[in-house]
Amino acid sequence: xxxxxxxxxxxxxxxxxxxxxxxxxxxxxxxxxxxxxxxxxxxxxxxxxxxxxxxxxxxxxxxxxxxxxxxxxxxxxxxxxxxxxxxxxxxxxxxxxxxxxxxxxxxxxxxxxxxxxxxxxxxxxxxxxxxxxxxxxxxxxxxxxxxxxxxxxxxxxxxxxxxxxxxxxxxxxxxxxxxxxxxxxxxxxxxxxxxxxxxxxxxxxxxxxxxxxxxxxxxxxx
Amino acid sequence: xxxxxxxxxxxxxxxxxxxxxxxxxxxxxxxxxxxxxxxxxxxxxxxxxxxxxxxxxxxxxxxxxxxxxxxxxxxxxxxxxxxxxxxxxxxxxxxxxxxxxxxxxxxxxxxxxxxxxxxxxxxxxxxxxxxxxxxxxxxxxxxxxxxxxxxxxxxxxxxxxxxxxxxxxxxxxxxxxxxxxxxxxxxxxxxxxxxxxxxxxxxxxxxxxxxxxxxxxxxxxx
Numbered sequence: 037x038x039x040x041x042x043x044x045x046x047x048x049x050x051x052x053x054x055x056x057x058x059x060x061x062x063x064x065x066x067x068x069x070x071x072x073x074x075x076x077x078x079x080x081x082x083x084x085x086x087x088x089x090x091x092x093x094x095x096x097x098x099x100x101x102x103x104x105x106x107x108x109x110x111x112x113x114x115x116x117x118x119x120x121x122x123x124x125x126x127x128x129x130x131x132x133x134x135x136x137x138x139x140x141x142x143x144x145x146x147x148x149x150x151x152x153x154x155x156x157x158x159x160x161x162x163x164x165x166x167x168x169x170x171x172x173x174x175x176x177x178x179x180x181x182x183x184x185x186x187x188x189x190x191x192x193x194x195x196x197x198x199x200x201x202x203x204x205x206x207x208x209x210x211x212x213x214x215x216x217x218x219x220x221x222x223x224x225x226x227x228x229x230x231x232x233x234x235x236x237x238x239x240x241x242x243x244x245x246x247x248x249x250x251x252x253x254x255x256x257x258x
Numbered sequence: 259x260x261x262x263x264x265x266x267x268x269x270x271x272x273x274x275x276x277x278x279x280x281x282x283x284x285x286x287x288x289x290x291x292x293x294x295x296x297x298x299x300x301x302x303x304x305x306x307x308x309x310x311x312x313x314x315x316x317x318x319x320x321x322x323x324x325x326x327x328x329x330x331x332x333x334x335x336x337x338x339x340x341x342x343x344x345x346x347x348x349x350x351x352x353x354x355x356x357x358x359x360x361x362x363x364x365x366x367x368x369x370x371x372x373x374x375x376x377x378x379x380x381x382x383x384x385x386x387x388x389x390x391x392x393x394x395x396x397x398x399x400x401x402x403x404x405x406x407x408x409x410x411x412x413x414x415x416x417x418x419x420x421x422x423x424x425x426x427x428x429x430x431x432x433x434x435x436x437x438x439x440x441x442x443x444x445x446x447x448x449x450x451x452x453x454x455x456x457x458x459x460x461x462x463x464x465x466x467x468x469x470x471x472x473x474x475x476x477x478x479x480x
Contacts, residue, residue, distance in 0.1 A: 098324040108371065128411075135405075135409055145357045150328050150330035169408055179404050182400040182403075182404050185396045186400070187357055187391055
């Protein structure tokens with residue numbers, strides 16, 4: 037039986053988190069969540085290729101397309117334009133999907149409780165990130181409390197967010213060290229063929245590879 | 259715009275919680291969640307009839323059928339038999355759906371944040387209940403903290419669980435006082451035609467009506 041559930045989006049961060057999980061725990065179960073976002077099918081492809089790469093059979097792909105219906109984010113509502121080319125905005129960006137990570141962690145906890153897995157890995161990044169509220173350490177600490185109070189007394193599940201206080205540079209370096217297949221990952225918010233290179237997610241990714249002095253193996257439109 | 263999101267399952271408790279919400283707040287939005295449980299379509303019918311009864315147009319019906327796939331509960335896995343006819347078991351019953359209410363509240367919070375609604379009503383009962391961990395006050399308190407930490411700084415959402423410390427008798431009495439349409443509700447875990455009268459949910463409901471000295475308007479197989 038798996039000892040950890042890993043949330044794997046198909047992006048670079050959750051891949052590195054997965055690689056770190058595999059160092060610590062023999063058996064992992066992979067959870068991927070489609071939430072009606074623009075690049076949903078491209079990310080699912082990346083998830084599948086990453087899972088295949090590591091030969092991990094225990095997978096659950098879950099659809100919470102209601103987040104598309106609820107909207108309120110440029111990732112799930114095509115009428116809200118994704119901003120181009122700046123990372124220094126002080127406010128929470130329009131790509132924030134309201135309370136998305138709580139929805140993801142709720143699914144992961146339900147699954148982990150049934151699997152009797154003690155850890156949930158998530159590749160969230162606090163410092164060098166877009167500034168989403170549901171990527172903060174205080175959020176994960178509070179969620180651990182919700183898990184303790186809302187599950188069976190014998191259920192002991194902890195959220196592990198090993199990248200939380202790493203920079204994007206350090207995440208790339210860790211990935212290189214662990215020989216992760218960065219070429220299989222997808223980070224772009226906008227496109228599904230060539231990454232746009234201008235959305236927040238592309239900018240953060242490119243910054244990480246650039247600062248680490250490593251070539252990003254995926255293709256960009258610009 | 260609605261000021262509260264009400265989770266309405268189609269059962270008696272969430273109906274009374276909705277009636278209490280309507281007393282306090284002018285506009286409510288109704289959220290119903292299908293989670294792949296045995297009586298899903300019967301409860302959806304009850305939800306729709308309750309919403310129609312009150313003439314509430316703002317509704318969201320969400321599917322989280324992954325809880326069926328995850329299983330681990332007699333409500334979502336038909337191979338786990340539902341127990342018959344006892345309410346005095348000390349352990350958490352097999353009808354507990356792992357971490358279900360966290361999944362429901364995560365959806366409700368995402369929606370409430372987009373609607374800018376300040377309250378989420380849930381008809382959870384702690385004392386006179388089946389003893390599910392995700393129906394305890396400590397769980398809702400912890401979830402309020404998760405909402406605070408995981409949403410925009412300007413988002414202020416509180417979970418309101420007005421039935422938490424009521425007995426089933428008091429819930430029936432409150433419903434009678436508020437003239438709620440109990441005849442439209444569905445509580446049975448097992449059946450969708452005539453309520454079984456023997457599952458925990460039927461037993462709790464019948465106990466409430468009996469102690470309140472009120473006739474339950476729905477039909478029972480026994």
